[in-house]
Amino acid sequence: MGNGNRALSDPLFRRIGAIADRRGVQAYAIGGFVRDYYLMRPCTDIDIVVVGGGTGGGIAVAEELGREVKSKVNVFRNFGTAMLRVGKWEVEFVGARRESYRADSRKPIVEDGTMEDDQRRRDFTINAMAFGLNADNFGRLVDPFEGMEDMEAQLIRTPLDPDTTFSDDPLRMVRAIRFATQLDFRIESETFAAIRRNRERIKIISRERIAAEVEKIMRSPRPSKGWRLFDESGLLELFFPQLSKLKGVDTVRGRAHKDNFIHTLKVLDNIVPHADNLWLRWAALLHDIGKPRTKAWDERVGWTFHGHEVVGSKMIPGIFREQKLPMDERMKYVQKLVFLHLRPIILSEDEVTDSAVRRLLFEAGDDVEDLMTLCEADITSGNDAKVRRYLANFALVRRKMKEIEEKDHIRNFQPPITGEIIMETYGIPPCRTVGVIKEQIKNAILDGEIPNEYDAAYALMEKLAAEEGLTPASR
Numbered sequence: 001m002g003n004g005n006r007a008l009s010d011p012l013f014r015r016i017g018a019i020a021d022r023r024g025v026q027a028y029a030i031g032g033f034v035r036d037y038y039l040m041r042p043c044t045d046i047d048i049v050v051v052g053g054g055t056g057g058g059i060a061v062a063e064e065l066g067r068e069v070k071s072k073v074n075v076f077r078n079f080g081t082a083m084l085r086v087g088k089w090e091v092e093f094v095g096a097r098r099e100s101y102r103a104d105s106r107k108p109i110v111e112d113g114t115m116e117d118d119q120r121r122r123d124f125t126i127n128a129m130a131f132g133l134n135a136d137n138f139g140r141l142v143d144p145f146e147g148m149e150d151m152e153a154q155l156i157r158t159p160l161d162p163d164t165t166f167s168d169d170p171l172r173m174v175r176a177i178r179f180a181t182q183l184d185f186r187i188e189s190e191t192f193a194a195i196r197r198n199r200e201r202i203k204i205i206s207r208e209r210i211a212a213e214v215e216k217i218m219r220s221p222r223p224s225k226g227w228r229l230f231d232e233s234g235l236l237e238l239f240f241p242q243l244s245k246l247k248g249v250d251t252v253r254g255r256a257h258k259d260n261f262i263h264t265l266k267v268l269d270n271i272v273p274h275a276d277n278l279w280l281r282w283a284a285l286l287h288d289i290g291k292p293r294t295k296a297w298d299e300r301v302g303w304t305f306h307g308h309e310v311v312g313s314k315m316i317p318g319i320f321r322e323q324k325l326p327m328d329e330r331m332k333y334v335q336k337l338v339f340l341h342l343r344p345i346i347l348s349e350d351e352v353t354d355s356a357v358r359r360l361l362f363e364a365g366d367d368v369e370d371l372m373t374l375c376e377a378d379i380t381s382g383n384d385a386k387v388r389r390y391l392a393n394f395a396l397v398r399r400k401m402k403e404i405e406e407k408d409h410i411r412n413f414q415p416p417i418t419g420e421i422i423m424e425t426y427g428i429p430p431c432r433t434v435g436v437i438k439e440q441i442k443n444a445i446l447d448g449e450i451p452n453e454y455d456a457a458y459a460l461m462e463k464l465a466a467e468e469g470l471t472p473a474s475r
Helices: 011-024 032-039 057-069 115-120 146-155 164-167 171-183 189-204 208-217 224-233 260-274 278-286 308-322 329-340 343-349 354-377 385-408 420-426 432-446 454-468
Strands: 026-029 046-052 074-077 081-086 091-093 097-100 110-111 129-132 297-298 302-304
Touching: 011 026, 011 057, 011 091, 011 420, 026 032, 026 074, 026 115, 026 343, 032 046, 032 146, 046 057, 046 115, 057 081, 057 091, 074 385, 110 302, 110 432, 164 171, 164 189, 171 208, 171 224, 189 224, 208 224, 208 278, 224 260, 260 278, 260 354, 278 329, 278 354, 308 329, 329 354, 343 385, 354 385, 354 432, 420 432
Parallel strands: 046 091
Antiparallel strands: 026 046, 026 129, 074 081, 081 091, 097 110, 297 302
């Protein structure tokens, strides 16, 4: 497992090594490329560390490679890095560095360093492994911190003292949780204890950087693991207090409600097999976010969370803004699903009427399938019979939706009579009466009292206008 010759079969690696030999420097492929080769994960990014030639040593090798393969080189002199594309690869070059930090910043003071200095500054042992690229060490694994052993043990561990690693750059605490979630690895106990000790340092990290890591957690095969680790480490209450407040169970006279945090994580995992859609996963994570604010005890029925879907949907814009998530249609989509997430459940419990299904189709529009997927994921009861009953009822709701959609074309419909038609017909300006007539026509269509057709809607408009004392304008 130690030799990287197979990983380095692309001629590009020999080419980089030859340039390094000519320039009298050493070159190594390091980090994610090496890790992903052993994990058999696809990877198209290569990080190359160049030892020797000063801080510009990496840039000089990149520029020579760029000339050879006729590829544009993007140089970032401030950071001592250069990047270019070669075929399917995106290759980044950097000179070997040693880093030291001040307490108030995660921006290091950078100096030239040895290969071991460079590996020492890496976040985790599994990201500190390197393959030699020079002729005399081509394909040799350089692994001073036993990253290979940690890979085999499926362990996330820091090369240096974890308190130093996390205090220097607190984003690494979030990255530890992200890697543990993505790879389904365990965070080594002393490393995890250091995350707990240094958790307050997360406050110096920008929300954008955290959001980028959280997105990778949300896209992983079991995102609940990441959120559980955020909670256990004490980070959750610091950067996502609304989610933290879902935790815990209150009991009155022996009657308890379920732990809404645990339930939420089950719903999130339940939705993963059915949804690559990141925003549907966010809707699953946030569907009950309004419960802590609506929790109440009722002597007759026990614990209630009345209106939590309304309160939750109103919380979504603030949460998205705080978490640096997009404030566009994606936020509105999550808000809509949170607002509607109880509707199919209520439908499936009652007798499924045509008008209730029509209203659901009208309000959910093109997102109705996603809404149904969310509702099915929301069934987390340990009672198998109850789960089977709910799923059977949802199947009935889906059938009914299909029938009504084919018959009435309600999804995304606009009532055939517009405000303009009403105003023109009766010669009136915009006013409350126009809105009332429009709303009554829409409700009549949704309730199945008239078909979704122009003539029927026009006739109803005439009747309602007469009741309001309106007369047609003379032509």
